[in-house]
Amino acid sequence: MDLAVGSTNPTKIDAVERTLERFDPTVVDVGVDSGVPEQPWSIEETVTGAENRARRALAATDADYGIGLEGGVARIDGVPGLSLIMWAAATDGDRLERGGGPTLRLPDDVARRLEDGAELGPVMDDRLGTDGIAEAEGAAGVLTAGLTSRTRALGEAVACAFGPFVAGASSPDRA
Ligand SMILES: O=P(O)(O)OP(=O)(O)OP(=O)(O)OC[C@H]1O[C@@H](n2cnc3c(O)ncnc32)[C@H](O)[C@@H]1O
Numbered sequence: 001m002d003l004a005v006g007s008t009n010p011t012k013i014d015a016v017e018r019t020l021e022r023f024d025p026t027v028v029d030v031g032v033d034s035g036v037p038e039q040p041w042s043i044e045e046t047v048t049g050a051e052n053r054a055r056r057a058l059a060a061t062d063a064d065y066g067i068g069l070e071g072g073v074a075r076i077d078g079v080p081g082l083s084l085i086m087w088a089a090a091t092d093g094d095r096l097e098r099g100g101g102p103t104l105r106l107p108d109d110v111a112r113r114l115e116d117g118a119e120l121g122p123v124m125d126d127r128l129g130t131d132g133i134a135e136a137e138g139a140a141g142v143l144t145a146g147l148t149s150r151t152r153a154l155g156e157a158v159a160c161a162f163g164p165f166v167a168g169a170s171s172p173d174r175a
């Protein structure tokens with residue numbers, strides 16, 4: 001199975017390789033434009049970024065599936081504070097499926113800096129004294145003391161987006 005992932009971030013590539021290991025995939029990374037701001041600020045923008053990445057990665061290759069992963073932040077009704085969210089999309093060129101990953105609250109001082117226009121990756125690096133945390137354990141890893149990681153969290157979104165393509169008869173009908 002040939003997969004094209006719409007990013008060159010190693011945590012995203014790892015998330016796809018590890019989650020879909022069972023299919024022994026060949027994974028190529030494709031740097032594509034997400035078509036949304038570098039820091040998406042809603043579920044809608046984040047999902048759209050994942051969709052664009054999946055479609056554009058597939059279009060740029062002759063892979064069987066294109067996979068897109070996007071991180072974002074959102075204020076969610078009923079959930080205090082600003083949430084870190086992540087979404088995946090998978091497409092075979094015809095059908096497109098979406099799946100969400102874990103959601104976790106960002107510290108309020110980080111939220112304030114994002115409100116001023118900053119991006120999460122650099123803000124986390126500045127706060128932690130790290131360099132490239134978004135390509136390592138990520139905010140998801142740091143804020144959970146390693147109980148999860150960005151790779152693992154993104155992997156859950158990949159499973160939910162890609163799963164319907166291989167779930168066969170147990171896959172729900174789509175409108
Ligand atoms: O090269 P790409 O694929 O764009 O990888 P990215 O790390 O920039 O990932 P996104 O564009 O999907 O994420 C949007 C922003 O949110 C940041 N981000 C998302 N999840 C994060 C995490 O777990 N830890 C740190 N930064 C994160 C990321 O660094 C960007 O500034």
Ligand SMILES: [Mg+2]
Pocket residue numbers: 038
């Ligand atoms: Mg980015």
